[in-house]
Amino acid sequence: MTLEEKIKKSETRIFKAVFPNTTNHYDTLYGGTAMALMDEVAFITGTRFCRKRLVTVSSDRIDFTKPIPAGTIVELVGKVEHVGRTSLKIGVEIFVEQMYEEHRELAIKGTFTFVAIDQDKNPIKVID
Secondary structure (H helix, E strand, O other), X not given: OOHHHHHHHHOEEEEEXXXXXXXXXOOXXXXXXXXXXXXXXXXXXXXXXXXXXXXXXXXXXXXXXXXXXXXXXXXXXXXXXXXXXXXEEEEEEEEEEEOOOOOEEEXXXXXXXXXXXXXXXXXXXXXX
């Protein structure tokens, strides 16, 4: 399997409903909750790509461009953006859509970096 095929196969999509218990006093999704969901999707994407133990080492930039109100559906999409020797960069986008409308738009995007580790927590090659 080529690198491009492996990247395509590892793309991860997860849908969530935004309930009031995950929102702030403005009735929009907490930024920290969004970041935790993004990190989880990035982790799953990276694991599906290399099937190795991964740890998050950084979130490079997260842009919050649209608020995500309670009562909406979000789709998180994780894609491998860069493969290093021991690290992976995973891009994650969150799209928001109203439950009873067709329209959806990009609300948040960010990049997470992971390092592959062995049982002793030492960095190892992402791809053998």
